[in-house]
Amino acid sequence: MDNHVAALYAVVCNDVAWPGSVALHARQVAADRRAWPVTAGMPSNLWPCAAWPTRPVEPLVTVTGNGPRNVLILQNTRDPSTSLRSARGLRAVLGRRAAMVTVDQGGHGVFGLGSCADEATNTFPATGALPPRDRFCPAPSPAGDTVCSAAVPCIPPAWPL
Structure with a gap:
């Protein structure tokens, strides 16, 4: 830790x-x-x-909608660290470059709690494919319903979410 x-x-x-x-x-x-x-x-x-004893070495980066479609935004509706409003603002700035998967739950971690968000989370790094449109996922069941396949294996969460 x-x-x-x-x-x-x-x-x-x-x-x-x-x-x-x-x-x-x-x-x-x-x-x-x-x-x-x-x-x-x-x-x-x-x-x-x-x-902090040092200052940033690189200048701030301006986020824009210019560039390839290669950004997956994962967001909970009641995230205590990153507000849904901020995520929606980022999504608006990125435009066609991004897809956003929003899950109806609290907490900061989206991944590993249900197949709706996990499918996009597993598919994107394995294939580079984003969901064709933004996705809203209902609250996952307490037991979870993660679904993986041979074509798109599950990525294990780095820590319990």
């Missing part, structure tokens, strides 16, 4: 320059708690990134 957290910070803290002001973070946490009570202000929390 320690390595997982260290890897997360190495990526997140080097993506952009984080503000180091504790007062700024306190104001943002208070505003986020009012706007999104379920998150308790966590997205604006004072992460170790505020005191």
Whole structure:
């Protein structure tokens, strides 16, 4: 687990320059708690990134709809880390380049909980094929219903979701 957290910070803290002001973070946490009570202000929390010793080396990338159709967006309707609104915004910016699979459930992980989303998740890396249109998946059953085949084997989840 320690390595997982260290890897997360190495990526997140080097993506952009984080503000180091504790007062700024306190104001943002208070505003986020009012706007999104379920998150308790966590997205604006004072992460170790505020005191990270290095700054990003590469410039920010502008996401556009230019380029090949090769982006699969997986999203839960009640994701506490990535809002459905943000995912829909990304989907709109990417245009024809992307397909979005939305699952009617909470949590941050989509994969490994039901065949509706798992089919797209397994097919895309195996064949490069995206769903022909955006897909909405009902809440998976508690037991799960993952379906795999010889043509498109299941990718095992990296950790329990």
